[in-house]
Amino acid sequence: MNVKIKAENLVKIYGNKTGKALDLFRQGLSRNDILKETGLTLGVAGVNFEIIEGEIFVIIGLSGSGKSTLLRCINGLLMPTAGSLVVDGKAVEKLDGRELRKLRGEKISMVFQHFALLPNRSIMDNVAFGLELRGIPTDERRKRAQKALVSVGLEGWQNSFPSELSGGMQQRVGLARALVTDSDIMLMDEPFGALDAIIRMDMQEELINLQARIKKTIVFVTHDLDEALRLGDRIAIMRDGVIEQIGTADEILSNPANEYVEKFLQGIDVSKILDASSISKWPREVMRETESVSVALHKMKVADTDYLFVLDPMKHLVGMILEEDLLLLANKKEKSIRSIIKEARAIKSDTVMRDVYPELRQAEKDLAVIDDEGHFLGVITQYTLLVTLEERKGGDGIAEH
Template sequence: MSSRLQAEHLYKVFGRRPDDAVERIRKGADREELREDGVTAAVIDASFSVAPGEIFVVMGLSGSGKSTLLRMLNGLLEPTSGRVSFDGRDLTALDDRELREVRARKISMVFQHFALFPHRSVRENAAYGLEVQGVPRAERERRADEALALCGLAGWESSWPDELSGGMQQRVGLARALATDADLLLMDESFSALDPLIRRDMQDQLLELQKTLKKTIVFITHDLNEAMRLGDRIAVMRDGRIVQTGTAEDILLRPADDYVASFTKDVDRSRVLTAESVMDTEVRGDEADCGCETADPATPFTQLCALSARLSHPVAVVAGGEGEGGERRLVGVVPRQRLVGFLGGRPGTEGGEPVPCDRPGDARGEKVISRA
């Protein structure tokens, strides 16, 4: 996978002699030992990469280091150790002028608390980043209006921030970031201050925009449901360290440790899982009846449950050609009790033990099915 943004062994230590503290950590010292000496290790040995057009979510509890990590990505905080690269350029090696130029043109931030100027109109707020770039007024107003329209705020351009609801104000913040046409969006708990319904609307808005704009996004949140809804991949942080990175299914079905597992116990699994996630690739002969209705590997969990309720046998999961004369392969089956087990957080066999999820194409149980 090609990467647009890379973080390599990032450390951020606050306090006296931070370089010495990094060496102590590398030799096995923990955060508590450093804290006794008046030193705070906010981020410890964080490494990850973000692909072009990917929404990469960093989640963790308050104090886990996620916001500090984000601020190192655009140079608002200088790493104590490590490197940040964007489009192959080492951002940690730039001088102040070069870094300001990158932040003005290449990287935009969307903050948690809107950060709108109360004395500027909605249009002027959305155009602010372009004003910093020196874009002529007519051009920046045109681009600001286009970004506001993308965010559902057409007709509100001349309004003042205090005339808008919280959700609308956050849309202005998002429009300001989009107006600059920055390649990288950094979103720091951007929806956390919103009411639940408005927050979900903003998530929908971001996902809809992403279908067209395909921005590279790093999104910070403490909410695992939000992380799983938005993220192509998720990094879970604890005590300054990234403890697991993976897709929503990886985090949900294969948690790296008890800490990650504790996050997932209250997650609405039906919004994350697909037939591929839950199917059993060990297919017996009496389970191979595909009937008239089948699922494909990408079938959402909720649709799978509805399909299972209509059938008297396990749901067959098939993959393969759709054209005339094409063949489909049976890649797995989903017994009803397996659906219940996953929904209740007990994936696996009758014994309740979690099992790895095989991918389509696994040789086990694979069978050619004639096209109905």
């Protein structure tokens, strides 16, 4: 495992004459006291971490906790007041102007929540803008911009203008812009913060899929816990300039480092986030293998569905039957459903939420949830997933109909 980015006792104090503030920090004064004494803000208060090449490292914390400050230290927009920030083995604070420009222009790209697309330029030219600034010839930058547009699912939009695109699509353009430079590090500062819940989930999924192909090192800032849990290979929880805990979602949820982290995670029912069983529901009807074609048709009608899961007497999942196959059997006056039982897509009850969503997207029908012995526990539908997420967001939810 290659360490791509490393922070060593990194301190960032905003302001010019930071000497006194730094002394006070070293004496152990709090952020508030330092502010009172010197008028200077301690943005990052001595953090240590290593970000591994190819991982999505999420930084989460309340507003003002220092997330953006940390990001700006990584790309050298801010210089550490003390300590060191190392990218690819080189301390950013020791780079000269030319090396810094190279770091920002080639090695690192950024995506923000609010970034301006140039309204009078086509999507293509917006994406290629960074390359243009670097003097890359028209043909090449168009080719690269086109490739980036394809990878974010915006093929065919290259000649449109920003005003013709939805918010989600504009955010994809932002992503394409970051991809086009082919940098190996992507810094993303609340890139999906302005999107509504459903589009946001799409974008998260898109990012996961994209990452599987491009394998960049991604530092992703958010203050949405769901987003952090879904995206982060590892997550750092920040508070008042300090990192309270770094770990995988499982590590943090099952073993919070301190009371603050525990509180931070509160309001979410951990089991709800953690696994599939907690959001699965028993379907209105299920089939037994031994039941007949006419019973199946009746049950489908009652449950208003075009498929049913089939269970054995011990409630093991056997498979599923589809209405279209059933109708063929009915025409042939057959009684047994056995010949049309198909394999059903199923996930284990302890599948974590971040893995449920892509599975559900691929499932032709709803997703069956089973335990280790193959017992059927229920189904997850696109609908239940959305409702659960909405409820947990504290939103209006989606009205039952």
